[in-house]
Amino acid sequence: KAGVTQTPRYLIKTRGQQVTLSCSPISGHRSVSWYQQTPGQGLQFLFEYFSETQRNKGNFPGRFSGRQFSNSRSEMNVSTLELGDSALYLCASSAGLAGGIEQFFGPGTRLTVL
Amino acid sequence: AQSVAQPEDQVNVAEGNPLTVKCTYSVSGNPYLFWYVQYPNRGLQFLLKYITGDNLVKGSYGFEAEFNKSQTSFHLKKPSALVSDSALYFCAVRDGDTGGFKTIFGAGTRLFVKA
Numbered sequence: 001k002a003g004v005t006q007t008p009r010y011l012i013k014t015r016g017q018q019v020t021l022s023c024s025p026i027s028g029h030r031s032v033s034w035y036q037q038t039p040g041q042g043l044q045f046l047f048e049y050f051s052e053t054q055r056n057k058g059n060f061p062g063r064f065s066g067r068q069f070s071n072s073r074s075e076m077n078v079s080t081l082e083l084g085d086s087a088l089y090l091c092a093s094s095a096g097l098a099g100g101i102e103q104f105f106g107p108g109t110r111l112t113v114l
Numbered sequence: 115a116q117s118v119a120q121p122e123d124q125v126n127v128a129e130g131n132p133l134t135v136k137c138t139y140s141v142s143g144n145p146y147l148f149w150y151v152q153y154p155n156r157g158l159q160f161l162l163k164y165i166t167g168d169n170l171v172k173g174s175y176g177f178e179a180e181f182n183k184s185q186t187s188f189h190l191k192k193p194s195a196l197v198s199d200s201a202l203y204f205c206a207v208r209d210g211d212t213g214g215f216k217t218i219f220g221a222g223t224r225l226f227v228k229a
């Protein structure tokens with residue numbers, strides 16, 4: 001099975017712009033989560049989607065949004081980019097919504113905001 | 115609130131020696147605990163998990179973890195370290211219910227294995 005794929009792998013944007021990141025989960029996985037990884041804050045949960053519905057959300061401003069399509073692919077959008085949004089954005093998929101199910105991570109999208 | 119603590123930023127160990135990466139947690143109910151590893155420029159890889167049952171959990175690449183409910187700990191261990199084990203290790207707890215979950219990660223511990 002192909003793993004979790006994320007596109008693009010690298011992005012450079014300027015402050016005020018918006019960006020859309022894409023994630024394709026492992027075939028058959030219906031749960032997709034997004035995380036932000038920075039040296040200072042570590043790994044922080046953004047949101048989780050299951051069957052096209054946002055099931056949980058982390059403590060991020062409304063500039064961060066996401067969605068999931070019927071084929072389980074997911075996108076996240078960040079509007080009005082700030083310098084502090086520079087980070088590695090990781091997507092993870094899992095086979096279901098149970099707490100004890102492990103997640104499979106993509107390689108990430110590295111976003112640099114200038 | 116659920117939380118995970120990894121008290122060591124870095125652990126250094128010689129190849130062939132046993133290694134331990136520490137993790138303590140705080141949860142309100144039964145814990146779902148995980149260890150993940152991150153190699154440079156790559157995403158996280160699942161190593162092992164504890165849901166219920168035996169306190170000693172075995173995972174990938176010869177790693178194991180010991181769940182200790184009284185000490186609220188879930189330390190990662192390996193009997194004999196390899197240079198290739200050098201990476202960033204994250205302990206995590208899953209928080210939520212059937213309505214939705216989120217994974218809370220520790221700050222990470224960088225493991226250096228010296229030849």
